[in-house]
Amino acid sequence: MLSNQSQLLARNLDLFEQGEWLIINPADAYFTDQLSDMPLEVLHQYFDVFSESVRVIHSHSMDTRDVSEDPSGFCVSQKVSKHLHTFAPFITGERRFSDVLIYIPKAKHQLKMLLTMAGSVLREGGRIHLVGENKGGIKSAAKLATDLGPAQKVDSARHCSLITIEVENTPVFRLEDWLDERTYQVDEFEWDIVSLPGVFSHTELDDGTRLLLSKLPNHLNGNILDFACGAGVIGSYLNKLQPHLKLTLLDVSALALFCAARTMQANGVTGQLLAANGLHGVDDKFSHIVTNPPFHTGVKTDYSITKRFISDAKRVLAKDGTLHLVANRFLPYPGLLAEHFSQVRPLAQTSQFSVYLSLK
Ligand SMILES: C[S@@+](CC[C@H](N)C(=O)[O-])C[C@H]1O[C@@H](n2cnc3c(N)ncnc32)[C@H](O)[C@@H]1O
Known part of the structure; x- marks a missing residue:
């Protein structure tokens, strides 16, 4: 079933028509089906939605030694048609996205970290979009993002809001800061x-x-x-x-x-x-x-x-x-x-x- 956040996004599919997109922590495994024609990356920090999205993996194991020595942490990826779904703690690599959409988490500190992570893989002139439930703190989430650039509400419905930030100051993500x-x-x-x-x-x-x-x-x-x-x-x-x-x-x-x-x-x-x-x-x-x-x-x-x-x-x-x-x-x-x-x-x-x- 589509989450409330995804139902709001489904009213705004034209937003996704252009650009290179990264979606972080979708609240359900079904919204990305509506974007099946376009290539995109999805970072899942939660295994339940990840395994539902790739529809096969029931559990995945690794040795603590391998994970603690690998700066990218516990990481497993799978392609589903044009989408690359990755279960991992972080997104790293080049500035390759024009747009990053974050389903906001409950913890403000986690959102702050996600904003920095998202900003660090964003190209010059890129945008970050936040979607979340009104009672889940979307208003204060937008305030947290003001360091990055001006924010604007794009739509609200289903007790949720969608906010876009035109990123002017692209941050660098350093794990040791967090x-x-x-x-x-x-x-x-x-x-x-x-x-x-x-x-x-x-x-x-x-x-x-x-x-x-x-x-x-x-x-x-x-x-x-x-x-x-x-x-x-x-x-x-x-x-x-x-x-x-x-x-x-x-x-x-x-x-x-x-x-x-x-x-x-x-x-x-x-x-x-x-x-x-x-x-x-x-x-x-x-x-x-x-x-x-x-x-x-x-x-x-x-x-x-x-x-x-x-x-x-x-x-x-x-x-x-x-x-x-x-x-x-x-x-x-x-x-x-x-x-x-x-x-x-x-x-x-x-x-x-x-x-x-x-x-x-
Ligand atoms: C109350 S915390 C306990 C953490 C740790 N054992 C401690 O005592 O500090 C519960 C943990 O359950 C995890 N969790 C939530 N839903 C889960 C699920 N469906 N399957 C496995 N773990 C889950 C959370 O990520 C969180 O780390």
Whole structure:
């Protein structure tokens, strides 16, 4: 289904008739079908829309070493007719686009980074277009872009607006301007986290994650899945403390996977990275899953991803496998866990969070 943002764009197809276009983070896999006659590049920082757009890839894995040493990060590309779809954290290379369209993200810092990235591949005299929901902050997004050049509203409908910026000052994107590296601490243990704008826990350890880490057993064995790994906070903590573990870190976000690779490297540990939408297309077996799963989409609370994850988790757990999960204590996870696991034990509770241990 076309997202509201894409429905607004579909009223403005003449905009796309000329130029060399890059589209960043389309909210759905269907708008680009309306542009099938023209060549364009699409950068997806999120694997769900990427895999739907290329209609084949269910999950994709890479080694943390390869990703942390490659400045372009976790990257996979596929051509669909005249369109080149790339799942990656960054767009780099020559100034080759006349127009870049960004579906604005929720996090302002991520948008700032995207604007710089977009500007750095834009030709002289090029334009950046922003599309987003009015309640998703499109007005303030336009303000953020004023350093680049004058902005003008082109259209609005479906509770969304489309804004065009005539770029006069083309910026240069330098990864080191955006990377944040700092040390987190739980009890006496310290480890390093590398993060970027738009990645969960950016610059601060989440209280739920902290509670989960303080309740994890000291002696785990076998293959561990850090599901929805973000910057790799949980996986790197576990592997630094228990180096014999085989870690897999999974996330839907290319920015998160890139940071997770850098975080693993910063702590002198390695593992496997998996780009996936939930556990869709994940065939490996794990002895243990540890997670602080997602529950927000847009401005509403949405636990459908975690609901699906809980029902799929048993499939990827080995015999006698366990799931450690932290969540906002008001979310209805105990019932869901009990539907799929033989035993569910609460391990800790604060005014905000609960940690559950579930046995297969
Ligand atoms: C609450 S954060 C936890 C991050 C990290 N584990 C921590 O504790 O700092 C949830 C993570 O879920 C990821 N996520 C959202 N939707 C997802 C999906 N469909 N499949 C996999 N990961 C997803 C987000 O990118 C985010 O990194």
